[in-house]
Amino acid sequence: TSTQTRLESYFMRY
């Protein structure tokens, strides 16, 4: 099984 990651795990919010 695989889990969907979110973009905030990779890119900084500003």
Place this chain on the structure above:
Amino acid sequence: MFEARLTSGKILKQLIEALKDLVQEANIDCSDDEISIQAMDNSHVSLVAVSLRSGGFDHFRCDRPLSLGFNATNMGKILKCAGNEDAITLKAEDDGDSLSMVFEGPNQDRIADFGEFARGARGSDSPPGSRREKCWKIDFNFATMRGVGVLVVIFDRKIYELKLMDIDSEQLGIPDTDYKVTIQMPSGEFQRIIRDMQVLGDTLSISCTKEGVKFGVQGDLGTGNVLIRQNAHAEKDEDRVMIEMEEPVELTFALRYLNFFTKATNLGPTVILNMSPDVPIVVEYPIGETGHIKYYLAPKIDE
């Protein structure tokens, strides 16, 4: 004041079509050198980033940076009223709450003699429905143009106003990244692969090795695999497959989102995929010399 005219208004129609299923609301950010859009889908799994450089417009004016918040579905509805051959002009005041969109057909220009028009403007004996009367009804401002030798009468101009909204946009800073793998391939072929793979399952693995790029899916029905090999010498540029690889990369993604991205296929013949281990894929559709639409999608990670 912001004003931008795109001769090929179709680009704007296709751009909004390409993002409206993914994002409901977004800001058009206007600056001196471009208009751009950055927005995430509701679940923050994917992001769309659009850039249209000012040089790609045949008229561009932006006095100060503006953020125009819009509802993508509503804008799509209005843009459906524009013909594929229409030029589209966007206009917004600095403190306005609407975006004006002017659609002009390709053959809209008619030259009318000033004298003839002046008689029409005074409401002379033009029979109803005559060309003169039509001019007069369409744009009364011509009456103020006395002294000018010729008039350009616009018969086919539609003006729509889209209500703007304040949108708290959550912008992400996306660092410049050197990706380990860059694949350029025909956008139509990528669209077909995504469509076909969806029949079998909901997760796509994309694996790039020396052999080529392998797209694979496993589902209850069975499995599917498509291998794309480098083909840098195809006769037509748009048929070329080019693979640059520093090291092999394999990632898995939700097909549902990749399918949303392929709505941009009409914007250009080529798609570029950028991948590195354990980071979001970038699916980029270049838009001629004008700009691009890029999609970022977070990978799925094995538990």
